[in-house]
Amino acid sequence: MLKIDDIRSGSHLAGARLIRLIEDNEPSAIELLKSLYANTGKAFIIGITGSPGVGKSTLIDALIFQFRELSKKVAVIAVDPTSPYTGGAILGDRLRMQRHATDPDVFIRSMASRGQTGGLSRAAKDATTVLDAMGFDIIIIETVGAGQAQFDIASLAHCVGIVSIPSSGDGIQAVKAGILETGDIFIVNKSDTPDADLSFIELCGMLEMRQSREFLRTLPPGLPPKTDNGHPTWQPKVLKTIAQDGTGIKELTHTFLSYLDFMKKNNLLKSKQKTQEKLYFKTLLKDLILEKINGFMDESKYVETALNDIQLNITDPISAAQHVVNKTIGHKIKE
Amino acid sequence: METKNKIRVLIAKPGLDGHDKGAKIVCLALRDAGFEVIYSGLHQSLDQIIRTATQEAVDVIGLSIMSGAHLPISEKLIAMMNKNGLGDIKLTVGGVIPNRDIPTLKEMGVAQVFPGGTSFDKITTGMKLLFK
Ligand SMILES: Nc1nc2c(ncn2[C@@H]2O[C@H](COP(=O)(O)OP(=O)(O)OP(=O)(O)O)[C@@H](O)[C@H]2O)c(=O)[nH]1
Numbered sequence: 001m002l003k004i005d006d007i008r009s010g011s012h013l014a015g016a017r018l019i020r021l022i023e024d025n026e027p028s029a030i031e032l033l034k035s036l037y038a039n040t041g042k043a044f045i046i047g048i049t050g051s052p053g054v055g056k057s058t059l060i061d062a063l064i065f066q067f068r069e070l071s072k073k074v075a076v077i078a079v080d081p082t083s084p085y086t087g088g089a090i091l092g093d094r095l096r097m098q099r100h101a102t103d104p105d106v107f108i109r110s111m112a113s114r115g116q117t118g119g120l121s122r123a124a125k126d127a128t129t130v131l132d133a134m135g136f137d138i139i140i141i142e143t144v145g146a147g148q149a150q151f152d153i154a155s156l157a158h159c160v161g162i163v164s165i166p167s168s169g170d171g172i173q174a175v176k177a178g179i180l181e182t183g184d185i186f187i188v189n190k191s192d193t194p195d196a197d198l199s200f201i202e203l204c205g206m207l208e209m210r211q212s213r214e215f216l217r218t219l220p221p222g223l224p225p226k227t228d229n230g231h232p233t234w235q236p237k238v239l240k241t242i243a244q245d246g247t248g249i250k251e252l253t254h255t256f257l258s259y260l261d262f263m264k265k266n267n268l269l270k271s272k273q274k275t276q277e278k279l280y281f282k283t284l285l286k287d288l289i290l291e292k293i294n295g296f297m298d299e300s301k302y303v304e305t306a307l308n309d310i311q312l313n314i315t316d317p318i319s320a321a322q323h324v325v326n327k328t329i330g331h332k333i334k335e
Numbered sequence: 336m337e338t339k340n341k342i343r344v345l346i347a348k349p350g351l352d353g354h355d356k357g358a359k360i361v362c363l364a365l366r367d368a369g370f371e372v373i374y375s376g377l378h379q380s381l382d383q384i385i386r387t388a389t390q391e392a393v394d395v396i397g398l399s400i401m402s403g404a405h406l407p408i409s410e411k412l413i414a415m416m417n418k419n420g421l422g423d424i425k426l427t428v429g430g431v432i433p434n435r436d437i438p439t440l441k442e443m444g445v446a447q448v449f450p451g452g453t454s455f456d457k458i459t460t461g462m463k464l465l466f467k
């Protein structure tokens with residue numbers, strides 16, 4: 001039996017099992033999650049995203065090392081896609097971080113995206129709640145940023161690091177995918193390969209354009225860019241790394257920590273958390289309503305009658321569906 | 336999409352075995368059979384295997400052993416699993432396993448043995464049967 005105190009005191013076994021229950025959608029997980037909620041809000045959540053093979057896992061391995069040097073407790077959630085054909089998944093990120101497996105202050109959890117092709121599910125969000133309550137200082141989430149998902153990385157992480165690799169034209173792709181807007185720190189990994197400087201400069205240029213767009217929106221001119229509530233905004237940074245041999249990782253680690261400092265000092269972390277909480281709440285609400293509705297569809301006599309009527313050509317499917325909604329929840333939602 | 340009753344499996348190679356081609360192919364076969372497969376790489380210490388199985392909350396650990404040390408490794412790992420609260424996780428052993436050792440392994444508590452040459456089909460259905 002899972003005990004809430006074991007999770008609060010950081011037991012890997014208890015925490016891991018709760019995450020499993022969450023993942024499997026077990027009702028017993030909900031009660032435990034509820035009582036853990038009060039213990040959260042302390043961890044710094046970092047998202048690492050980028051195309052397949054750019055070196056995200058290797059980079060996280062190196063980051064864990066640096067954060068451990070600073071005596072931070074580190075947890076990782078590494079999301080890999082579920083095969084839409086077989087429902088299976090190879091969870092291979094951990095392989096690159098395995099040297100940390102025996103460190104009691106490091107916890108690495110691989111997660112298949114399951115229903116959320118290539119993206120983040122509510123399970124990933126709830127897993128961060130568990131890890132936060134377990135007392136980890138840093139939670140790093142690895143995800144291939146593409147695809148449909150309940151949450152994109154920016155609505156889950158406090159700070160998003162976008163990893164790319166040198167290649168002319170890669171920056172252009174970044175803009176296409178719209179990720180230039182969501183990144184807080186941009187990492188040109190594999191900078192031991194050709195065109196690293198070019199890609200670095202290209203990215204810097206694009207971010208400058210992004211900034212001047214934001215800058216133009218803020219008045220009066222001549223002052224540092226401000227957000228709506230009058231606080232300064234974080235200026236995105238670009239860094240070059242070689243994840244394999246650790247080059248640039250110390251700077252990257254400090255950039256993440258200076259981001260956190262900046263956000264805290266300017267009261268921006270709180271407001272970011274509030275926005276993210278709102279999204280989480282709305283997602284939960286949708287999920288709970290959907291659950292109820294699915295149960296209703298399985299049991300309701302209205303649904304059965306409607307299906308019958310459609311089959312007998314008494315009515316058309318659209319009218320039948322409208323009728324069921326009006327008869328049952330329609331009026332409640334209008335109120 | 337179905338989210339319940341997924342089987343999570345850790346494929347691990349303990350000790351000094353030189354290559355992992357076979358283990359990687361087994362990983363692919365398991366994925367194609369609907370498993371969530373965690374592969375932890377070569378040269379895993381038993382401590383690494385235990386901690387990985389703990390953090391990943393797997394249902395089954397699949398060891399691949401070519402070195403001939405399957406008896407002492409399995410015995411030690413089962414003892415460690417019990418000590419670390421993983422007594423409910425299934426253990427399977429594959430690799431170079433002489434037939435005469437299979438009963439000994441089963442007596443120790445190894446749930447399934449897949450000696451060299453076992454078809455992928457037998458491995459995946461054998462693993463699935465553990466959860467029927
Ligand atoms: N040359 C070079 N290779 C690197 C560097 N960082 C990682 N790699 C290699 O790139 C390959 C992919 O690395 P991963 O860390 O698995 O990349 P990933 O982005 O996590 O990959 P997925 O999770 O599959 O999307 C591996 O072979 C790494 O060894 C680097 O800085 N330079």
Ligand SMILES: [Mg+2]
Pocket residue numbers: 056057058092093142
């Ligand atoms: Mg990876």
